[in-house]
Amino acid sequence: MKYLKSSVIAATLIIAGFPAVYAVAANPASTQLKVSGTIVGSTCTTTFPTSVKIPDINQSAFIAASVNSQLGSDIDVGNVVFTGCDGHGVTLTAKGESTLAGESSKGAFKYSNASAGTENPMFYTLGYSGGTTTGDFDLTGATSASFTAQGTSFPVKQTMKVMKNANITDLSKYTGDFTTTVLYTANYK
Structure with missing residues (x-):
């Protein structure tokens, strides 16, 4: 009898604990999942393309060159490749870090030499060729180049030209590395 009484008391305590558990679950939280x-x-x-190395610019070649003439050869930057866009219109924008004043297709470089002056001895242009469309990018990013993608893989070739911008009296101030960054943006129609 003692055993039965102990079992009944234990069962009563266990059952008495269940309503508390159910009481917590009686008011579940809810939310919505929006699917689109x-x-x-x-x-x-x-x-x-992600990087390009411009061949060294020789100081004597720079001095001998006339203003607005190309320094060295065209530089193959690589291709922007549109894949799976066959027959669709695509646009491509290239925005440089800065441009020469009033010259949207002439990108400016930054010079690493701490003694560099405020002049821009050189500038660059970034050309494109895709299908029958060719030209130079507006490096302010204000105007896009438009193409109709042809085929499964449609390359748009990028070509950079480094040009002499000005006759610099003390070119040694600019000796050292020069850099720039171009931000590409592609859109699909």
């Missing part, structure tokens, strides 16, 4: 999506006619992806 888009049906697309095709998946268009883009790959971009």
Whole structure:
């Protein structure tokens, strides 16, 4: 009998604990999951060139060159490649860090030499060629180049030219590295 009484008391205590557990679960929290999506006619992806090394500019060649003439040869930057865009319109924008005043297609360089002056001895242009469309980018980013992608993989070739901007009296102030960054943006129609 003692055993039965102990079992009944234990069972009563266990059962007495259940309503507290159910009471907590009686008011569950709720929220909404919003689901959205888009049906697309095709998946268009883009790959971009990420770096280019300009051959060294010789000081004597710079001095001998006339203003607005090219220093060295065209530099192959690589291709921007549109994949899976066949027959679709695509636009490409290239925005340089800075441009020469009033010259949207002439990009300016930054010079690493701490004694560099405020002049811009050189500038660059960034040309494009895709299908039948060719030209130089507006490096302010205000105008895009438009193409109709042809084929599964559509390359747009990028070519850079480094040009002499001005006759610099003390070119040694600019001796050292020069850099710039171009931000590409691609859009699909």
